[in-house]
Amino acid sequence: MTPNGTAAKPRTIVDKIWDSHVVSQQPGAPALIFIDLHLCHEVTSPQAFSTLRQRGLKVRRPDLTIATMDHSTPTTSRDLPIADATGAAQIAQMEKNCAEFGVRLYNRMSDHQGIVHIIGPEQGLTQPGMTIVCGDSHTATHGAFGALAFGIGTSQVGHVLASQCLLQTPSKTYEIRVDGQLRPGVSAKDIILAVIAKIGIGGGTGCVFEYTGPAIRALSMEERMTVCNMSIEGGARAGLVAPDDTTYQYLAGREFAPKGAEWDAAVARWKQLPTDQGAPYARRLVLDAGVLEPMVTFGTNPGMGIPISGMIPTPSAATDPIERSDLEKALKYMALEPGKPLAGHPVDVVFIGSCTNSRISDLRAAAAVMKGRKVNSKVRMLVVPGSQQVRKQAIEEGLDRIFRTAGAEFREAGCSMCLAMNGDQLEPGQYSVSTSNRNFEGRQGKGGRTFLASPLTAAASAIAGAVADPRTLA
Amino acid sequence: MKIDSIESKTIVIPIENIDTDQIIPARYLKTTSMDGLGDALFFDWRYNADGSLKPDFPLNQPGATGAQILVAGDNFGCGSSREHAPWALLQFGVRAVISTSFADIFRGNSLKNGLLPVIVPPDIHAELLHWPGLMLKIDLASQTVTLPGGRSVEFPIDSFAKQCLLNGVDELGYMLQQEAAIAAYEARRVGSINTLQ
Numbered sequence: 291m292t293p294n295g296t297a298a299k300p301r302t303i304v305d306k307i308w309d310s311h312v313v314s315q316q317p318g319a320p321a322l323i324f325i326d327l328h329l330c331h332e333v334t335s336p337q338a339f340s341t342l343r344q345r346g347l348k349v350r351r352p353d354l355t356i357a358t359m360d361h362s363t364p365t366t367s368r369d370l371p372i373a374d375a376t377g378a379a380q381i382a383q384m385e386k387n388c389a390e391f392g393v394r395l396y397n398r399m400s401d402h403q404g405i406v407h408i409i410g411p412e413q414g415l416t417q418p419g420m421t422i423v424c425g426d427s428h429t430a431t432h433g434a435f436g437a438l439a440f441g442i443g444t445s446q447v448g449h450v451l452a453s454q455c456l457l458q459t460p461s462k463t464y465e466i467r468v469d470g471q472l473r474p475g476v477s478a479k480d481i482i483l484a485v486i487a488k489i490g491i492g493g494g495t496g497c498v499f500e501y502t503g504p505a506i507r508a509l510s511m512e513e514r515m516t517v518c519n520m521s522i523e524g525g526a527r528a529g530l531v532a533p534d535d536t537t538y539q540y541l542a543g544r545e546f547a548p549k550g551a552e553w554d555a556a557v558a559r560w561k562q563l564p565t566d567q568g569a570p571y572a573r574r575l576v577l578d579a580g581v582l583e584p585m586v587t588f589g590t591n592p593g594m595g596i597p598i599s600g601m602i603p604t605p606s607a608a609t610d611p612i613e614r615s616d617l618e619k620a621l622k623y624m625a626l627e628p629g630k631p632l633a634g635h636p637v638d639v640v641f642i643g644s645c646t647n648s649r650i651s652d653l654r655a656a657a658a659v660m661k662g663r664k665v666n667s668k669v670r671m672l673v674v675p676g677s678q679q680v681r682k683q684a685i686e687e688g689l690d691r692i693f694r695t696a697g698a699e700f701r702e703a704g705c706s707m708c709l710a711m712n713g714d715q716l717e718p719g720q721y722s723v724s725t726s727n728r729n730f731e732g733r734q735g736k737g738g739r740t741f742l743a744s745p746l747t748a749a750a751s752a753i754a755g756a757v758a759d760p761r762t763l764a
Numbered sequence: 765m766k767i768d769s770i771e772s773k774t775i776v777i778p779i780e781n782i783d784t785d786q787i788i789p790a791r792y793l794k795t796t797s798m799d800g801l802g803d804a805l806f807f808d809w810r811y812n813a814d815g816s817l818k819p820d821f822p823l824n825q826p827g828a829t830g831a832q833i834l835v836a837g838d839n840f841g842c843g844s845s846r847e848h849a850p851w852a853l854l855q856f857g858v859r860a861v862i863s864t865s866f867a868d869i870f871r872g873n874s875l876k877n878g879l880l881p882v883i884v885p886p887d888i889h890a891e892l893l894h895w896p897g898l899m900l901k902i903d904l905a906s907q908t909v910t911l912p913g914g915r916s917v918e919f920p921i922d923s924f925a926k927q928c929l930l931n932g933v934d935e936l937g938y939m940l941q942q943e944a945a946i947a948a949y950e951a952r953r954v955g956s957i958n959t960l961q
Binding site: 313316457495496 | 778779780781783785786789790791793794795796797798808813837838839842843844845846847865866867868869872873876877922923924927935936938939940942943945946949950953954
């Protein structure tokens with residue numbers, strides 16, 4: 291009940307986070323909302339720091355700002371210099387900017403360095419109910435904790451640095467409910483690839499996804515991060531999962547998580563976040579996890595995905611002429627024949643990494659498949675931990691030895707082959723099975739061709755030397 | 765970055781879901797400035813491996829010279845949040861993009877740089893895709909696109925963004941004027957604001 295005695299309007303978790311972050315609402319203007327955590331990296335921040343410098347502004351809340359290096363940072367040994375002069379200059383500029391403006395930086399040599407969306411959760415910086423932004427579209431990853439987290443451009447990076455706020459209009463909430471239970475060999479990555487294949491890459495434009503249902507509740511925090519991570523591939527700037535005991539258990543004791551009485555108070559607040567019964571969703575999609583198979587993409591956007599036992603679609607079957615020509619264009623780029631299975635298609639490179647699938651559970655899943663097996667002699671396999679902490683853990687567990695013995699490379703932390711700007715990339719014409727998030731033309735290297743899949747599918751494909759169903763390797 | 769009206773012929777790229785990796789590939793984002801991005805616009809679609817222009821790509825055709833309006837397929841600007849995409853388009857000379865929808869982050873980034881994202885109904889869009897080089901007039905104040913014969917169609921735009929573009933309002937300046945409200949929020953905030961210190 292509200293103070294005047296009327297029943298409070300039921301709200302979604304998105305409404306609740308929004309309402310508690312409105313700083314001011316001027317007539318005729320978007321709301322000014324407060325940002326609790328701002329993550330920065332070397333690629334989308336330099337021009338924002340330049341703006342601050344030109345205007346004589348400071349970083350308003352360095353205590354809510356954290357920086358790392360991941361995108362243009364090579365995954366080669368840290369005792370070697372950076373071979374690429376432009377990348378090296380960008381990394382040096384990041385050091386300079388953070389020192390000048392008093393921003394905490396986990397640089398290349400730090401044992402806290404890693405992909406920006408891996409280190410926030412692992413250090414307990416990412417917490418339920420927060421607003422979190424970063425100049426990166428995969429910021430939705432942090433939504434796994436019940437935070438409203440979204441990517442912004444460099445102008446807005448400057449706005450947040452200078453004011454700790456953003457001008458925003460509210461988004462609609464789109465419920466993605468996943469019922470049932472995943473079958474063995476099917477993972478969180480397959481859920482999100484199936485969602486995107488269903489709604490298309492523009493399907494969530496203007497919306498925030500809230501993932502609900504028993505199959506989502508059953509996921510670990512790391513698996514929820516994989517799902518939320520690819521919300522942008524469904525067109526939504528943000529995607530989140532309401533916090534529960536799984537969330538609190540993951541967070542408890544992490545470096546920046548509240549401690550003692552503050553922890554108890556925080557958990558009490560977080561328990562108020564889940565969507566109220568009867569709160570209206572703008573849209574809803576219901577999916578049954580029990581019928582899902584491992585998913586793999588065949589085309590040049592993440593919506594072009596099929597179950598691994600499926601066939602490559604036939605453009606002539608598309609009714610819309612633009613859709614038909616886009617499909618033709620995609621298959622031409624990928625050099626694939628319509629109507630044929632994708633399973634069994636030869637691959638040159640397998641990449642396990644990126645902010646989608648480079649956490650310890652991803653490496654464990656891949657290692658379980660690789661153990662006692664060999665990477666196919668025609669395949670180059672890269673395993674790239676998402677952070678130095680993940681890397682350390684993997685070494686402690688002996689996963690690095692499993693990968694190396696199998697014939698894979700086990701590299702330093704970074705974005706690596708997700709986006710071909712740090713030295714790790716495909717050669718023209720090569721095919722990869724990749725656990726990353728985008729299969730756009732040239733994304734992994736000019737002329738490279740990407741099949742997106744889960745760590746299990748990627749590991750099975752590395753052994754087979756071709757796109758392979760992990761369920762056949764039991 | 766003031767805009768009132770744009771009068772130009774169009775360049776047409778009749779492809780849906782053009783992502784920002786196509787608009788500017790990641791390897792051109794290693795810069796710390798905004799210089800030279802126009803040269804990298806649509807790089808892999810625009811140039812052959814030997815650096816020569818691909819003659820059949822719309823930006824390379826004779827009619828494209830000086831054109832300020834790009835017409836493209838649905839869901840333009842999806843994918844990466846890189847603001848280098850609108851920067852590259854503007855540096856090439858594009859001042860407005862017409863489509864049936866835009867990805868959220870790209871649309872926001874464009875408005876902050878004076879690149880106008882114009883959404884038109886599917887029937888008009890189909891005509892514009894079919895006739896490259898049409899001379900169009902886009903008027904921001906009346907939110908209209910006018911075709912050569914005088915037929916015009918309205919387009920939606922966020923009213924605040926419109927005022928900022930028409931009057932050249934500096935958005936960061938506007939935000940910083942609200943310093944008192946920001947400080948008041950920090951003081952009244954229920955629950956701690958997490959700090960790194």
